[in-house]
Amino acid sequence: MGLLNERLDIENKVNTIQASAAERPMLIIPYIAEINDRGLYKDAGYTSFYKYCAERLGVGETQVKNSNKVFRFYGKMSEIGEYYIPEEYIPFGIEKLNEITKIPDFNHDNPMDTIMQYGLTPETTMPEVKRIVAEAKGKNIKPDLKGIPAICEKLEIMDNTLRLIGIWGRNERISDKEFRRKAIETIEAIRNL
Structure with missing residues (x-):
């Protein structure tokens, strides 16, 4: 299969993903990472990866940057070269996963170890994740104002x-x-x- 067909196949997959509004951004991450890594956007006549994503996939620059970061920390590549995000990370969402990477002792080899160590779940609220990250960094996010x-x-x-x-x-x-x-x-x- 040529690059044109591969790119069109990926675009078709991204544009036909049927998922909730919360899960869809997580499900398109592998495709965005693959398009970027392989330079497939150039085949469509684009010099800017972000412009390609906005115009062809309907994904803005901020989401693309966040998606790439999530893939770098949590994504995998199968033995046959397919990009994917392990299912256990999908319910967390992009924002929480990006915040979790700020934990100083984040385990790059096995991010789930960090998630488990800090007792994080998909139900953990974003403010709670930020508080946990701040505490892990040695910061007290809410100062004691009693004195x-x-x-x-x-x-x-x-x-x-x-x-x-x-x-x-x-x-x-x-x-x-x-x-x-x-x-x-x-x-x-x-x-x-």
Whole structure:
């Protein structure tokens, strides 16, 4: 089968996939990856892979980039050279799978190990996936705001103390001993934040 026939066969498969709106993007990933890898878009007279995907497959540039990323991390090639995404990844969707790849200890050889290690399922919400990724990176996505009022009060005290030191230093000619005492109080307040 020539390149023209192969390209047309792939285009036909993409355009006839019958799947839910959620699953369809996952099912066309292997075809997009194959067209890109093999340069089949050039056979259709396109110099831009993204333009080809938009015009011939109805897939925008962002989805194409995300699809390629998902294929690079999760996709496989059969012994006879067919591109595919293992079925266990399809229910997760492109957005979640891309987010999961941001986990620092992501297992490139077996991504399902990472998914299982972090207890992720297709039902895990996107905000929850992002929280898990942030925690894995050592970030706390929701700061504890309980201590903010006390910190603000201390900052106000420090601000007032610094103003007094400045005023006294310029206008009152305070003693060096008094200046040092005020400076030490201010430093201690800063340390106790």
